[in-house]
Amino acid sequence: MNGSGRSAANPYRVLIAGGCYSGLAVAVNLLEKCDTIESPIPVEITIVDERDGFYHVIGSPLALASKTYAEKAWVNFKNIPVLQRPDVRFVHGTVSKIDPESKTAVILEQPDKAERSEAYDFFVAASGLRRVWPVVPQSATREDYLEEAGRHINAVVNSTAPVLVVGGGAVGIEMAAELKEVQPHVNVTLAHSRDKLLSAEPLPDNVKECALELTQQTGVEVLLNHRLKSSTPIVKDDGTEVHEVEFENGHKMIASSVVMAISRSIPSTDYLPAESLAEDGRVNVRPTLQLSSDKVPNADTHFAVGDLINWSGIKRCGGAMHQGHYAGLNIHQIILQEMQGKEPVFSTISPVPPMIGLAVGKNALSYGGEGMKHGKEVMRVFFEEDLGFRIVWDHLRLGGKKA
Structure with missing residues (x-):
């Protein structure tokens, strides 16, 4: 037992709404910090997602043109090696409401939308934007998605x-x-x-x-x-x-x-307190990625990351993973403060200037601080042969060794 009264039987409970780029980045980076051999920290991570797997959203244009690639772009959560461990749970469902004061969430589980309550110590909103078909598939299971993509591909072929x-x-x-x-x-x-x-x-x-x-x-x-x-x-x-x-x-x-292909993206934030949201439904956060509203109880232990935050810059996968990384580090800092009395040293995100990476056939275009570049080499660096799937998989260390 450590100073905070936490043990394997009483771990820190982290609930993450959303299992895409930013949500998985939170989980992987927090676990890496808590696994330190000298003083492992007992945590239990629950990831809730409407899909039964990680879907590489960036790959949608190719997944809806190639059946072979469609097979690759959706990986069931049970087949992500780094997260197959007893302290990580996946729930196929939706977070429908949270109560920040009591630190409980209401989850509607698939397939019958059975309602249950889930208590947590830390909450992370990483549910992204709700995008229409065919910008992203609308299926909730890999099996249905392959059928959905297949129908679309057959129609165009x-x-x-x-x-x-x-x-x-x-x-x-x-x-x-x-x-x-x-x-x-x-x-x-x-x-x-x-x-x-x-x-x-x-x-x-x-x-x-x-x-x-x-x-x-x-x-x-x-x-x-x-x-x-x-x-x-x-x-x-x-x-x-x-x-x-x-x-x-x-x-x-x-x-x-x-x-x-007009996205009409709507932030998936209905479950959050209205006081935490901007007019367009995105979440107001501090540079630490904690909720910024002083009207939300326990705002310090509630985080939001990825496309749904009210922050500058064009929405990008790299930014989402970066924010997830920082949120994981910051949750770890708060845990250390409780366990050891250490003053937390938070990682903070900065304003993001406009930047983009665009895959166009065999070429790609990039624009950022160094100006514009385009061509086959830009395609290789930014996307490789699979619209960035391997780059993301390895960056998030999803194929890492099982615990």
């Missing part, structure tokens, strides 16, 4: 008319380019409502122009200033269904499939 991707943000560009790269026989058209791609992002014009050039180099036809007005399914004489598409500028076309 067997297309007789062009596949129309609507939305020239990062998702639309990558989706159109990957589809053309993997299925070169398919005609792919990307339509965007503005006069430049990436128009919603705070990026310089040369980055947006480069994105256009790289997209066109893949063989994708790009229609700028084309806002979708209507898409009407019609059945041809041979029984196949196509879409009669009209744009607000009067241009019409026939498309075999219309892929809406």
